[in-house]
Amino acid sequence: MDDQPLFLQIGFPGPHPPFDPIESYTKEYMDKELPIIPVTQEEMDAQPETLKSLRKRMTERFADSIDFDPHASEESRKRQRAYYLANMTMIDEKVGQIMDKLGERGLLENSVVLFTSDHGDCLGDHGLVEKWNMYDSSVRVPLVVWSPDRYQGGRSVDALTQWFDIGPTILELAGLNPPDKMEAKSLIPFLEDRPDADEREYVFSEHAQDLILQDVDHCLMIRGKRFKLVEYFGKNDGQLFDLENDPDELKDLWDDPNFSEEKGILRQVLSEWFVSSTTRATGWWKDPVAKPKVC
Numbered sequence: 065m066d067d068q069p070l071f072l073q074i075g076f077p078g079p080h081p082p083f084d085p086i087e088s089y090t091k092e093y094m095d096k097e098l099p100i101i102p103v104t105q106e107e108m109d110a111q112p113e114t115l116k117s118l119r120k121r122m123t124e125r126f127a128d129s130i131d132f133d134p135h136a137s138e139e140s141r142k143r144q145r146a147y148y149l150a151n152m153t154m155i156d157e158k159v160g161q162i163m164d165k166l167g168e169r170g171l172l173e174n175s176v177v178l179f180t181s182d183h184g185d186c187l188g189d190h191g192l193v194e195k196w197n198m199y200d201s202s203v204r205v206p207l208v209v210w211s212p213d214r215y216q217g218g219r220s221v222d223a224l225t226q227w228f229d230i231g232p233t234i235l236e237l238a239g240l241n242p243p244d245k246m247e248a249k250s251l252i253p254f255l256e257d258r259p260d261a262d263e264r265e266y267v268f269s270e271h272a273q274d275l276i277l278q279d280v281d282h283c284l285m286i287r288g289k290r291f292k293l294v295e296y297f298g299k300n301d302g303q304l305f306d307l308e309n310d311p312d313e314l315k316d317l318w319d320d321p322n323f324s325e326e327k328g329i330l331r332q333v334l335s336e337w338f339v340s341s342t343t344r345a346t347g348w349w350k351d352p353v354a355k356p357k358v359c
Contacts, residue, residue: 069238070171074162078151079185081128081194085150092153093146100141101189101312103134108191110316112301117279119191127194127276134191141188148187176211176237178230190313196277198285198294198303199313203269215255223263224289225251245344268337286334291323293330304330 078084108119122132133140159179166172186192186201195202205227209215232242232250242250253261269285271277281298292313295302304317304327317323 070175071238076155076158078155079148080151081130083144083147083151085147085154089150089153090146093149094143096146098142098145098149100138100145100187101314103188103191107314108134111190112296112299112303112318114277114280114283114296114299114301115190115192115197118196118277121276121278122193125276130193132193134188136188145187148185173213176209176214178234179206179208179210180227180230181205182227196271196274198269198271198283198292200292200307200311203285209251209255211255216257219257221254223254223261224267224287225249225254225264226267247341247344266333266337268334268341270338284334284338286330286337288330291326291330293327293334295331295334302331 108116119134122130123134136144163172163177166175182205183195184200184202184205185194186197186199189201190197190199192199207225207227207230210217226248228248229251230248232246232248233252233255235242236250236252242248249262249264266286266288268287271283273280273282277283279299280296283294283296285292285294287293287307290306290308292305292307293302294304302318303313304320304323305313305315306317306323307313318327
């Protein structure tokens with residue numbers, strides 16, 4: 065029905081291993097200088113045991129058809145990155161075709177388009193590949209919002225927000241009220257460039273043990289404007305990075321006594337968030353069915 069609201073979700077499998085772009089798309093990137101973070105044995109040796117175990121598993125088990133070599137040559141790493149970017153170009157073109165078709169049907173006149181991804185890819189940086197870690201190349205993802213008649217374009221928001229904030233944003237756009245138990249916050253104030261847009265002090269990420277990330281019970285991350293802390297529960301180990309002075313996350317400060325105060329604060333906030341977030345999301349204390357009976 066032309067007069068009915070439309071919600072359209074399209075998921076692209078790429079860019080995802082095995083990187084398989086049309087060959088002609090790769091030449092542009094192979095001819096460019098691509099940003100690649102050098103991997104040193106010193107960095108890999110200093111990483112927590114969880115990441116060393118992850119690297120070992122990646123070299124032994126060809127997850128997603130990857131024959132991974134943490135010591136790959138510069139030429140091989142460039143080819144990997146070029147093919148990844150070529151896959152992205154193919155997606156860009158398909159998004160453009162979708163937008164053109166929606167425009168032809170008059171469906172963009174009162175629409176909001178969001179483009180994002182579920183995770184990034186280390187592409188060999190830090191001696192790792194794909195995800196299963198908390199480096200920025202894995203956990204930072206793009207979020208592009210397009211709606212010229214609603215929001216001013218050409219802007220970039222550097223406030224700390226979380227990926228799950230997209231949920232209440234969509235609900236609010238649809239005229240619905242997000243559930244009270246939602247920890248996520250609508251991004252509408254940022255899109256409207258309102259002075260009351262409330263930036264988060266910290267953002268979080270978590271990864272449970274799975275078939276690839278086996279050597280840890282649970283992995284949690286907290287990030288503020290300057291510092292990022294990662295904790296590997298069950299290992300009493302973690303990572304701490306000063307993103308202001310070390311944006312590539314090459315110098316781990318976890319055991320540096322000069323940053324013990326920052327480490328303690330972040331660990332405390334992270335622990336409190338994890339407990340409160342889990343409790344709030346499940347709502348077990350409000351569910352009469354879930355409450356234990358008292359005899």
